[in-house]
Amino acid sequence: MSSVERTTESPWWRRAALALSRWFDTTGTDTTGADAAGGDDRAIDWLRVVPFLGMHVMCLGVFFVGVSPFALWTALALYAVRMFAITGFYHRYFSHRAFRTSRALQFAFALVGAASVQRGPLWWAAHHRNHHRHADTEHDPHSPRRLGFWRSHVGWFLTRRGFRTDFDRIPDLARYPELRLLDRYDVFVPIALATGLFVLGGWLERHHPASGTSAAQLLIWGFFVSTVVLFHATVTINSLAHRYGTRRFDTDDDSRNNVWLALITFGEGWHNNHHHFPGSARQGFAWWEFDLTYCGLRALAAMGLVWDLKPVPAGLRRVTR
Ligand SMILES: [Zn+2]
Ligand SMILES: [Zn+2]
Numbered sequence: 394m395s396s397v398e399r400t401t402e403s404p405w406w407r408r409a410a411l412a413l414s415r416w417f418d419t420t421g422t423d424t425t426g427a428d429a430a431g432g433d434d435r436a437i438d439w440l441r442v443v444p445f446l447g448m449h450v451m452c453l454g455v456f457f458v459g460v461s462p463f464a465l466w467t468a469l470a471l472y473a474v475r476m477f478a479i480t481g482f483y484h485r486y487f488s489h490r491a492f493r494t495s496r497a498l499q500f501a502f503a504l505v506g507a508a509s510v511q512r513g514p515l516w517w518a519a520h521h522r523n524h525h526r527h528a529d530t531e532h533d534p535h536s537p538r539r540l541g542f543w544r545s546h547v548g549w550f551l552t553r554r555g556f557r558t559d560f561d562r563i564p565d566l567a568r569y570p571e572l573r574l575l576d577r578y579d580v581f582v583p584i585a586l587a588t589g590l591f592v593l594g595g596w597l598e599r600h601h602p603a604s605g606t607s608a609a610q611l612l613i614w615g616f617f618v619s620t621v622v623l624f625h626a627t628v629t630i631n632s633l634a635h636r637y638g639t640r641r642f643d644t645d646d647d648s649r650n651n652v653w654l655a656l657i658t659f660g661e662g663w664h665n666n667h668h669h670f671p672g673s674a675r676q677g678f679a680w681w682e683f684d685l686t687y688c689g690l691r692a693l694a695a696m697g698l699v700w701d702l703k704p705v706p707a708g709l710r711r712v713t714r
Contacts, residue, residue, distance in 0.1 A: 409440055412438060412440040412441040413440065415441055415556070416441070416443075416444055416580065417578070417580055417581075418577060418578065419512065419513070419516070419556070419576070419577055419578070419579065419580070420558070420576070420577050433553075434552065434553040434554040435552050435553075435554055436552060436553065437548060437551045437552055438551065438552060438553050438556065441551075441556065442551045444580075445510075445551065448510065448617055448620060448621055449621055451613065451617040452613070452617050452618050452621050454609065454612075454613035454617065455613055455614065455618060457609075458607065458609045458610040458613045458614075459605075459607075459610055460610070460614065461604065461605035461606045461610065462605070463597070463604045463605060463606045463611075464594075464606050464610050464611055464613075464614040464615060465614060467590070467611060467614065467615040467619075468614045468615050468618055468619035468622075469619075471508075471586075471615055471616075471619045471620075471623075472619045472622060472623050472626075473659075474505060475505060475506070475508055475509040475619075475620075475623055476509075476623055476626070476627070476658065476659050477659060477685075477686060477689050478502050478505035478506040478508075478509065479506055479509055479511060479517075479623075479627055480658060480659050480660065480661050480686040481502070481686045481689055481690055482499075482502035482503065482505075482506055482514070483503075483506045483511070483514055483517045483518065483521075484517075484521065484661065485674055485686065485690070486499070486502070487503070487514045487515075487517065487518040487566060488517070488518040488521040488522055489671050489672055490565070490672075491672055491673055491674040491702070491703045492674045492690060492694075492699050492700065492701055492702040492703060493699065493700050493701045494693075494698065494699040494700070495698070496569070498698055498699065499569075499572075500569075500571050500572070500575075503572060503575055504575065504582055507575055507579040507582040507583070508582045508583050508586045509583075509620065509623055509624070509627075510580075510583045510620050510624065511624065511627065512550075512576070512579055513572070513575050513576030513577070513579040514566065514572055514575070514576065515558055515560075515563050515566050515567060515572060515573065515576040516558045516576055516579075518562070518563050518566055519558050519559045519560070519562040519563045520534050520535075520550070520555075520558075520559075522562040522563070523559060523562060524631075525668070525671055526562075528644075528645065528646035528648070528668060529635065529645075529646040529647050534549050534550075534554075534555065535549040535550075535631040535632075536635065536646075536647075537631075537632050537635050537636050537647075538635070538647055542632055542636075545631050545632045545635070546625075546628050546629070546631065546632035547628065549631075558576070583616070583620070586616060587612060587616040590611045590612050590615040590616050591608045591609075591611065591612045592608070593611060594606050594607050594608040594609070594610060594611030594612060594615075595607070595608035597611070626657045626658055627658065627661075629654050629657070629658065630654065630658060630661050630662070630664055633651065633654060634648065634649055634651055634654050634661070634662055634664035635647045635648055635649065635664070636649065637649060637651055638650050638651030638652075638654070638662070638664070638665070639651075639665070640665050641665055641666065641669075641678075642665055642666065642668070642669035644665060644668045644669055646668055648664045648665040648667070648668040649664060649665050650662065650663050650664065650665045650666060650682070651664070652682075655676075655677065655682065655683065655684070656683070659684070659685035659686045659689075660676050660677055660682075660683065660684030660685050660686040660687055661676060661686070663676040663677045663678065663682050663684065664676075666678045666682070666705075669709065670705055670706070670709045672703055673703050673704060673705045674687060674690055674702040674703050674704075675687045675702075675704065675705060678705055678710055690702055
């Protein structure tokens with residue numbers, strides 16, 4: 394009997410306990426992460442998504458904790474570092490294998506990516522590979538053509554189906570036990586980051602009051618505001634970059650190139666380019682298509698930390714429309 398069939402008969406309190414346990418242990422004994430709650434697996438799992446909603450509510454703390462240059466710079470720095478981990482590693486490395494690196498650096502950037510509260514690298518890459526495989530068809534996990542703005546932006550991954558990881562898509566990643574462990578307990582990474590910011594803010598308030606910050610202020614700005622903005626910027630590529638912008642290539646999907654999205658996501662907004670040739674480490678194909686992630690990857694390559702950055706084949710740069 395499958396886990397889904399088994400819990401179709403579960404009482405409500407058991408389903409609630411399972412949802413709460415998945416706040417911390419995303420997959421439990423079922424490696425796919427199916428929450429086995431029964432019912433419509435496209436429905437939003439409201440109990441399980443309470444922490445996600447809570448992160449948004451916590452941003453209202455900005456009205457109570459004040460602000461300081463130190464807190465703002467911390468928020469900006471954490472946005473930049475984690476955005477690079479998402480775009481350079483969760484996306485271009487784990488999802489598309491657009492370059493190579495060592496096992497140590499692979500894990501280091503998996504950890505930084507996990508601090509973004511966008512789940513672990515296996516879950517992220519599995520969904521993203523399904524997106525490319527089925528882009529803007531009924532099997533695409535987050536196509537705005539089928540789902541509309543809100544579902545393609547946030548709704549899709551708050552569902553029971555969205556919480557699962559399709560391990561058939563990621564055998565190359567699942568063979569690393571450290572990545573599987575991180576994927577299962579990814580939430581402890583952002584919890585550690587938030588705790589660290591709270592402790593640092595408290596220490597600065599006591600020993601360096603000129604910094605103008607405090608425990609609560611650094612937690613609200615450095616963690617909650619930075620993470621929520623980072624999250625919404627990232628998922629504009631699912632929602633807005635399949636709706637607004639220009640199409641250089643006549644791909645089978647609705648992907649667009651959008652300079653504003655490229656700026657806030659460090660190059661991911663050249664999304665029509667990316668759907669045309671997903672295997673490249675570079676998404677800005679033209680010289681003027683600024684791709685900060687690619688600049689960062691080039692810098693890591695110059696230091697010998699990553700290598701074999703895959704280029705765009707010359708023949709594929711030609712405009713097809
Ligand atoms: Zn896309
Ligand atoms: Zn992609």
